[in-house]
Amino acid sequence: MNIELIVIGKTDSKEVTALVEMYARRVNFYCKFAITALPDIRNTKNLTVKQQRTAEGEMLLRQFAEGDYVVLLDERGEEMRSVEFACWLQKRMNGGTRRLVLVIGGPYGFSEAVYARANAKLSLSRMTFSHQIVRALFAEQIYRAFTILHNEPYHHE
Secondary structure, eight states: OEEEEEEESOOOOHHHHHHHHHHHHHHTTTSEEEEEEEOOOSOGGGSOHHHHHHHHHHHHHHHOOTTOEEEEEEEEEEEOOHHHHHHHHHHHHHTTOSEEEEEEOBTTBOOHHHHHHOSEEEESOSSOOOHHHHHHHHHHHHHHHHHHHTTOTTSOO
């Protein structure tokens, strides 16, 4: 299975970028893992929130192929413990998912078209995190899931 993490916008922090890259290298030990950063929408001060979500949604929809299993990181998504997430990931692999696409949207969430295309929604927490930090947190959780599945000593329970 291939996993792709799609994010909106660049990461401003070198430290966060370094963390994301470190976990990406680690995940690539288990499966092909890529991160795609789509550009921020320009001139957002001239756009309504809905227009901004729609523009980001159009960009995102172009990234998805037929047959992709698309998962949105969304505050209204399902929350899981790390072990549960590892089992969820294993089910995707066992179910024949060829490309798992995990999406971190823009500051205002996703357009209705993106929600309609999604196969699932996950939430890291009921708390709100910056989109920059979520990238590092979620990359770490993907790595943690693989270490759990391979009975490696990274995760302590």
